[in-house]
Amino acid sequence: MIKAIKSGMTSYLPIILFVTSSLVVLSLFRLGYLFLFHDRVLHATTLTTYFLLGLRADIIQVGYFTLIPLLLFPFFNNSRLHRRWFQLSLIWLAFCFIVIVFLEVATPAFLMQYDTRPNRLFFEYLLYPKEVLSTLWEGFRGWLIFGVISVGLTLYGLTKAINKVYHQCKQRKPHHVSAWILWPFIVIVTVLGIRSTLAHRPANPAFFAVTSDAMVNSLLINSSYSVAYAAYNLKHEAKANSVYGDLSDSEVIQIVTAEPHLSDATFPSKQYPTVHYQQASVTRDKPLNIVIILEESLGATFVESLGGIAATPNLEKLKNNGWWFEQLYATGIRSVRGIEAVVAGFPPSRARSTVKLSNSQRYFFTIADALKRQGYHTEFIYGGESHFDNMAAFFSGNGFEQIIDQDDFENPLFVGSWGVSDQDLFQKLHNRLVANKDSQQPTFTLAFSSSNHEPFEFPVGDVTLLEQPQNTVNNAVKYADHALGEFFNQAMASEYWQNTLFLVVADHDTRVYGDELIPLSKFHIPGLILGADISPRKVTSIASQIDLAPTLLSIAGVSTFVPTLGQDLSRTDIAPANRAFMQFGDNFGWFEDDHLTVLTLDKGHQEFSYDATSKTLTPSMNRLNEKALQRIRAHAMLPSVLYENRMYYVPPELH
Known part of the structure; x- marks a missing residue:
């Protein structure tokens, strides 16, 4: 045998x-x-x-x-x-x-x-x-x-x-x-x-x-x-996020639209159930130009006043000229996730970002689409190749009229693996704003930097390096901050400054890591709104990247329909939502009042208390009740519901 x-x-x-x-x-x-x-x-x-x-x-x-x-x-x-x-x-x-x-x-x-x-x-x-x-x-x-x-x-x-x-x-x-x-x-x-x-x-x-x-x-x-x-x-x-709960689509929509900061909102469309009218908090004769500067990998890790190293002296100076977000959190760890949150106000999911998914390449809300309907000229400026991460296709299909990328830069100062330098990018942005300063048509511009990206190539110039060798993340951040400072020195002295609203925000931190289910401190990012008639202010409540688009629209004087469930932080008559959410692999995090709830696969969850000083998480003794957990599960499941049913869009009849 x-x-x-x-x-x-x-x-x-x-x-x-x-x-x-x-x-x-x-x-x-x-x-x-x-x-x-x-x-x-x-x-x-x-x-x-x-x-x-x-x-x-x-x-x-x-x-x-x-x-x-x-x-x-x-x-x-x-x-x-x-x-x-x-x-x-x-x-x-x-x-x-x-x-x-x-x-x-x-x-x-x-x-x-x-x-x-x-x-x-x-x-x-x-x-x-x-x-x-x-x-x-x-x-x-x-x-x-x-x-x-x-x-x-x-x-x-x-x-x-x-x-x-x-x-x-x-x-x-x-x-x-x-x-x-x-x-x-x-x-x-x-x-x-x-x-x-x-x-x-x-x-x-x-x-x-x-x-x-x-x-x-x-x-x-x-x-x-x-x-x-x-x-x-x-x-x-x-259906990537259906793993987090057993709620039906209608239950998810009912819970998320009942958030306190939406208490006075009405939702007129059954087909697009999160669409509501947002009245601008500021009345203007002519709406402001809007510029979003999305900074590659510039997390709180590098901002001294946010508990990081002193690698951003120019950003530290600029924060005294506008609204400075002390507790702003990214929704993910990749650029497309930051784009999705900042430009579209869309919450994170386990799936690929909607920048890449097929059903969101057209008829998907972005701030560019909303502003284009309001008569704005909309454009995207990137120092690299805009086809990367499907950005060009997503933007051109959802409200961006013009895309400027590496091929459109003549005689750039420096070209690295990821495209032209941040100084080249900002000079192009400045030139575009100068050219449009006398136009009666307002403009919206998204400018996306790239110098602070592995392998960290940038021109040394007059930047004082933090360490040797040159091509390290700390030095790249110092250079990115230098380029940003140069741009705003030009912008503040330019005629377009008085009618332009700027948002400077990171897409995510660099190298998000840690031994927690969600390394919360690595999702902490800087955010700054400045320009025009903005008075200095510190925003101390917890905020998410998805809150930025509705806030910008409101300050710029644009009243319009939006499907995003982010909060207009410029409103003083409603208490801040004081929450942020993020996706880290298969884990969904909900951060509220120093309490982090992490939803894991197969509908499980864990709860932690967060110490902002030591940046540590410890198991929480204060457990959430079932109603509070259902609220978190609804928000975690929301992206799949909106994407799968193609609900994240403002129909033309509501324009």
């Missing part, structure tokens, strides 16, 4: 070799991550949990890879075709092994940048090879070279091994009967390994979220599993 089993097992040699080598390699990589992040791993979990759960996740992914040749085996288990199956299986499993090695080799650099294993961002960035390769070469050159060599050596070794194993196969007589007997047992074991549980639902990444540190949770799985699951989830984009 044992002899027959051994004889039958030789037919499955490609699978045996692949499973064994893959599990060993993945375990060795996980051991390497333990050395890199031992403090966080040992603080969050035990070594037993770390390695055993890791092995369990590895078995899942390895099982998926082996399932294809296993299911094909019965069609080839005969004297004439067995060697063909053997050959094809070797080639397929060798390819899978290369994928495993490639993704694991790429993981450390990705972890350093995003504090998680490769996920959807990994293959989204593959759409932009020029920017990605330039960033890797300038910022991670050593690791890139090591990765290429490692994958090359792996490919070479596999080629030699495949030839050797296949040659042995040709010399060996296959045992078809024994292989037939073993086949159902091997398939059953493989399927059980993929499910990894006998519970009603198979294991998924949430199954391995056993610590409060999201990065450590990601280490428990492997990178090929992480990327594959992210790709699989793309088909669930529309």
Whole structure:
């Protein structure tokens, strides 16, 4: 019997070799991550949990890879075709092994940048090879070279091994009967390994979220599993946030439109249930021009008065000339999430940003669309290539009449991996505002900076560096602040200053990381509204990026219909909402009155108290009641409801 089993097992040699080598390699990589992040791993979990759960996740992914040749085996288990199956299986499993090695080799650099294993961002960035390769070469050159060599050596070794194993196969007589007997047992074991549980639902990444540190949770799985699951989830984009609760669409809409800051709003459209009329808090004979300056990765980390390092002296001076937001929070950790929140006032979700999703490329609200209907000329200025992250398509389909990008800059001062420098960008912005100063048509401009982006390339000029070498994030922020200061020195001395409203705000902080489910302090960003007749003011209440668009419209003197549920912070007759929300991977955070509630997958939640001085979260003793939790769940589920049903738009009849 044992002899027959051994004889039958030789037919499955490609699978045996692949499973064994893959599990060993993945375990060795996980051991390497333990050395890199031992403090966080040992603080969050035990070594037993770390390695055993890791092995369990590895078995899942390895099982998926082996399932294809296993299911094909019965069609080839005969004297004439067995060697063909053997050959094809070797080639397929060798390819899978290369994928495993490639993704694991790429993981450390990705972890350093995003504090998680490769996920959807990994293959989204593959759409932009020029920017990605330039960033890797300038910022991670050593690791890139090591990765290429490692994958090359792996490919070479596999080629030699495949030839050797296949040659042995040709010399060996296959045992078809024994292989037939073993086949159902091997398939059953493989399927059980993929499910990894006998519970009603198979294991998924949430199954391995056993610590409060999201990065450590990601280490428990492997990178090929992480990327594959992210790709699989793309088909669930529309309902990405339904995981947070059991509310119906109508219940979600009813709860969110009952927010206190919307108490006097009416909602006239059943098809677009969040659309309401916003009356401007300031009456003007002619509405102000509006300029939004979206600063790349300029988080509170770099602003001294917000608890960061002293890298933004010009912004610190400018804050005394306008409305300074002391507790403003980003909705996410990527530029498209910041664009979505600031320009469209749209809340965050687990799905890709609506800047990229197909159903939001037209008939989707943006502040540009609202202002265009009010007679504004609307434009977007970017120093890089506007096709990046699908910005050009999203903007042109939703209210932006003109798009200016890298190709439109003549003789720029400096060109880096991500386009022209911030000084070039702001000079272009200044020139555009000067050219339009005598026009009777008001203008709206979105200007998006890029110098503060990995690999942090910028002209040194007269900027005093904070450290050596030059191309570091701290120096890039110092340069970005310098360019911003130069621009406002010009703007304040220009004729257009008196009729132009400016918003300076970060899209997100750089390198959002931490050992919490949501590293709240890394979502803290600066925000400043200034220009025209704006008097200095400190906005001390908690605010979200989605509150900025309605506030700008109101101060500029624009009364119009909007679907956004952000608060007009210029109103003094309504108490501030004093809340912010954010998305970090699969976790949705709701921050209100120093209390952070984190919604996790499968409708779970955790609650924390936040100490702004130490920037630490501790489990909260004050638990929210069910009504308060339902309110948070409704806001978390709202993006999916609005996007899936194409509700986030102001119909022409309400213009």
